[in-house]
Every structure is written in structure tokens, then in C-alpha cells.
Amino acid sequence: MLLDTVIVLDYGSQYTQLIARRIREQKVYSEILPWDTPLEKILAKSPKGIVLSGGPNSVHAPGAPGISEGLLNSGIPILGICYGMQVLAKALGGTVERGKTAEYGRATVTFYRNNPLFEGLSETSTVWMSHWDQVLKLPEGASLLAESHEGVLAGFAGEGGKIWALQFHPEVVHTREGVSILRNFLFSVCACKPDWDLGEFVESMKEDIREKTGEQRIICGLSGGVDSSVAAVLTSQAVGDRLECIFVNNGLLRQNEAEEVLEAYTALDLKVHYVDAGERFLEALRGVTDPERKRKIIGETFIRVFEDIAEKVGGAVWLLQGTLYPDVIESGHQGKGAAVIKTHHNVGGLPEDMELRLLEPLRDLFKDEVRAIGKILGIPRNILGRHPFPGPGLGVRCLGEITQERLETLRKADAIFLESLRQEGLYDSIWQAFCVLLPVRTVGVMGDIRTYAEAVALRAVEAQDGMTADWARIDPVILDKVARRICNEVPGVNRVVLDITGKPPGTIEWE
Ligand code: XMP
Numbered sequence: 001m002l003l004d005t006v007i008v009l010d011y012g013s014q015y016t017q018l019i020a021r022r023i024r025e026q027k028v029y030s031e032i033l034p035w036d037t038p039l040e041k042i043l044a045k046s047p048k049g050i051v052l053s054g055g056p057n058s059v060h061a062p063g064a065p066g067i068s069e070g071l072l073n074s075g076i077p078i079l080g081i082c083y084g085m086q087v088l089a090k091a092l093g094g095t096v097e098r099g100k101t102a103e104y105g106r107a108t109v110t111f112y113r114n115n116p117l118f119e120g121l122s123e124t125s126t127v128w129m130s131h132w133d134q135v136l137k138l139p140e141g142a143s144l145l146a147e148s149h150e151g152v153l154a155g156f157a158g159e160g161g162k163i164w165a166l167q168f169h170p171e172v173v174h175t176r177e178g179v180s181i182l183r184n185f186l187f188s189v190c191a192c193k194p195d196w197d198l199g200e201f202v203e204s205m206k207e208d209i210r211e212k213t214g215e216q217r218i219i220c221g222l223s224g225g226v227d228s229s230v231a232a233v234l235t236s237q238a239v240g241d242r243l244e245c246i247f248v249n250n251g252l253l254r255q256n257e258a259e260e261v262l263e264a265y266t267a268l269d270l271k272v273h274y275v276d277a278g279e280r281f282l283e284a285l286r287g288v289t290d291p292e293r294k295r296k297i298i299g300e301t302f303i304r305v306f307e308d309i310a311e312k313v314g315g316a317v318w319l320l321q322g323t324l325y326p327d328v329i330e331s332g333h334q335g336k337g338a339a340v341i342k343t344h345h346n347v348g349g350l351p352e353d354m355e356l357r358l359l360e361p362l363r364d365l366f367k368d369e370v371r372a373i374g375k376i377l378g379i380p381r382n383i384l385g386r387h388p389f390p391g392p393g394l395g396v397r398c399l400g401e402i403t404q405e406r407l408e409t410l411r412k413a414d415a416i417f418l419e420s421l422r423q424e425g426l427y428d429s430i431w432q433a434f435c436v437l438l439p440v441r442t443v444g445v446m447g448d449i450r451t452y453a454e455a456v457a458l459r460a461v462e463a464q465d466g467m468t469a470d471w472a473r474i475d476p477v478i479l480d481k482v483a484r485r486i487c488n489e490v491p492g493v494n495r496v497v498l499d500i501t502g503k504p505p506g507t508i509e510w511e
Helices: 015-024 039-043 083-091 178-189 198-213 226-242 257-267 278-285 292-314 333-345 366-378 402-423 476-489
Strands: 005-010 029-033 049-052 078-081 096-099 103-112 124-132 133-137 144-148 153-157 163-166 217-222 241-251 272-276 316-320 357-359 431-448 451-462 491-499
Touching: 005 015, 005 083, 049 178, 078 083, 083 133, 083 153, 083 163, 096 316, 103 133, 103 153, 124 257, 133 153, 144 163, 144 272, 153 316, 163 178, 163 226, 198 226, 198 357, 217 226, 217 292, 226 241, 226 316, 226 366, 226 402, 241 257, 241 292, 241 402, 257 272, 366 476, 402 451, 402 476, 402 491, 451 476, 476 491
Parallel strands: 005 029, 005 049, 049 078, 078 163, 217 241, 217 316, 241 272, 316 357, 451 491
Antiparallel strands: 096 133, 103 124, 103 144, 144 153, 153 163, 431 451
């Protein structure tokens, strides 16, 4: 790939992803690597610039992340942000200490503007600070770039114009002139060309896939979700029918889901082997009520079914997965959490002796970028806009024993809830909504007759990434309609309750 690239080294900041996004928003390609990535691996990417992210540590903590001498002397322009500034200051012989006047959040700074990083900026501006430690003494030969009104050293430039450091966060919206600073770093300091374009990038990704896989065959487990669909369509457009997809119906899908997903895939020209393994899954789950056991059984059965089919398809060397950046990065809480969640969903649990090589074309991207790529590839909205759905499917929403009959009840209730949200125009603004069938029966009265039937819980949440969530405040008038429709139209249900638990303390799924 000939694109100008800026590497963001991740020191664990909650804003690391944001830095990479802001750079891409300026049409410069950016990739995140863990802070301790070996120098050769960084240099192999021929970066035009390096950004050191912030991070929660103190540079004085035992084993605190640092920076290699080789990188400092590489001649590649480096911009350290917050912890990144402290790392640079310490490495270059400055003094870093816990500040006397901690500035946390909004601060006003004066920019000393006779340098390329601050060109075109106001003299004073609002910035966002977020760390206790501060640089108290600049490294020798460094010049002061900015100072806060509380007297904090807010930025410095190293001798030679290759090292730049800021105590505040230019990537957050609260830093009023942050975008200008990042632009100056990219275009004046690093001399990057703004040549990152999602459309062209999609083409270069296809080229990469072709180069990597040569004439070899690829298999992919499709789930109907956004990530695997985008990965499959991208790869299929790159290599044609050397890609074979497998869509396993585990019998735990939502109402009409298998048909809808298959229809969508046919329209997308994907070669899909459909396996109806519903019976096999239900048989394996018979009598099981413990959530963890359910998950394990579903995961294992999936692998066995997938292996059987992969063998029949035969000759595949590569296993395509829709892994995204949050699943990949090992430093930082987000990646860790997401990776664990994905084990069931992607076929990440496949035994090593399958000897398939992993193909993960989306591994540097975020969900919204993947959705944008999906749009470029011509994937319809009904796939791209779908709510996340867990690998174990309705298995973890049908609490208690999973039977065909109870799954049918749950499907009907769930379809009513989702249909109502679509009708009310709420589906797209909600992260995820679904019904849970409870292992409880309650007494009711319908048509003067006593009933003793099951209860359904409505779960709808707002979230950014699913790691935390709040319950969605749906208009009670709509909830009322949904509850009445479920009791009237779904045999075996006489009570509907609403889940108003956030995450934490709850999780989004009930099991
Ligand atoms: P929780 O329930 O952990 O869910 O708050 C967070 C997000 O992850 C989805 N989820 C899963 N996705 N395989 C998946 O692919 C799983 O086993 C799994 N469990 C939960 C959940 O739907 C929510 O979006």
C-alpha cells in the first residue's frame, strides 16, 4: 500500500481510537499499534509520523511504558500527547512530576506560535487536559510551545523539529483548535499527503487480499451480522468464487432470520453453503439450564458443524473473519473485553490443528468505518443497520430450558417488539432491543379465565460500543402497545415486564 501512514502508539488512553479517527478524517491513513511494538515492525510500515497516545500510568510507576531509543532517533516526526508528552520529556532528560495544580478538564492556554505545529492558531485557546502528572522542567535544548494560565507547561518541541509534545488532548472536541493542531502536525510537520479515501482504500484492501491469498481458497463463517457480511463481500469482490461461505442455522435465530439473511446474501452474489443444524443444537441443549453450559455447548456444536462442512467444501487454506480493531488490540480495556465476547461468534475457537490461516481484512477498522465500507460495497441497509446479535442467539435469551416450543414463543414476542420499534422509527437509534423469555410463570386473568403462563422481559439499550449501556427511555405509550400486543398475540405469555438496568451493573444479555 502506497498510502502515507501515521502510526498511533497506544499507551492505554481512552482516546487512542479517537486520535486515529481524527487523522483519517484528514484523509491520512492511520493505524494503531501497541506501545511496545518492536521497532522493526513500526519502521516496516514506513510511517510519515508517529503519535504517542495518552495513558493512565505515571512515567514513574514501576514498569511504566516507555519509548525506544531507536524510535526517538529514527528521524520520523513524533507527537506525544499527555502521557506521550511525559514519556518524551523523561526520555530526553526533562523532569516529570505530579503537578501542584492539577488541571483536569477544561483549561486555557497560551500558544507560542512561531512554530509549524501552532501556525494559524489563536494566541489563547481552550484545551482539554486529563492527567495528574506534568512536565516541570523541559529537556535540554527543547523549546516551550504552550503554557496554561495556571502555569502548567502545556507543550514543548525537541531540538531539531522532529519531537513535539502536548500536555492536552488535541483529539477531543473540547480542545477548540485541536483539529488545526493535528492538521499542522500531519501536513506541515510530517508532510503527509491527504490520500486516504475510503473508496480507494477498499480497492487497495481487495488488492491486498488477492496478493496474500494468491490462488488459494478461503472459507468464511457468516452470521448475518455486519462484520462477517462486510468481510465476506469485500473478499468475494476480490477473489470471486475462491471464497466459500458457510451459514450455520443453529436453530436459535430470530423469526424469519435464516430466510432473510440467505436472501440478502444471494442478492450479494455470495457463494453460501447453508446448513440447517437446528436439531443438532437443540438435542445438545436438551435439559440444560445453566447459562455457561449453554454457551459452551452452543460454541462447541458450532465448531463441530463448521468443521464437518469445511471438510466437505475442502481445500481451503484461509479462514476469513470479520475481526475489528476493538477485538484485536491487546492493550486497552476495550480490546480485551471485545475479544472475549467474540470467541463464540467468530469461529475464533476453531482448533489449531485445522491449520487454516487467518484472513482479517477489517482488523484496523472501527464499526462505523466498517459500516461505511459496507455501503461502498453495496451491502443493503437491512444488513448494515442490524442490531448486534450474540453468537449463542436466542439460547441466552430463552432462560431456563430451551425447547422448540419456548423458542417459538420467544420468537413471536421478539418479532412484535422489533416490528413496533421499526414502525415508530426507533430501531436505528437504539443500540439493541430484544425480548427475553423468563423461566417464571405468573397468574393472570384473560377473558374472565385464570391463566398461569410465562413472562417476557423487554430489553432495549443505548450504547456506543456495548461495553457499557443505559436502558432506552422508550415512550410508555409505545411500551403499552407492545405489552398488550404480546399478551394478546403470543400464546403462553400473560405478563410483560421492562428491564431498566444499566450495564454495569447488569449485562446487556441476561445470560
Ligand atoms: P453483554 O451481555 O456482555 O453483551 O453486555 C455485550 C454485547 O455483546 C453481545 N454478546 C455477544 N456477541 N457472542 C457475540 O458475538 C456472544 O457470545 C455474545 N454475548 C453477548 C451482546 O448482544 C451485546 O451486544
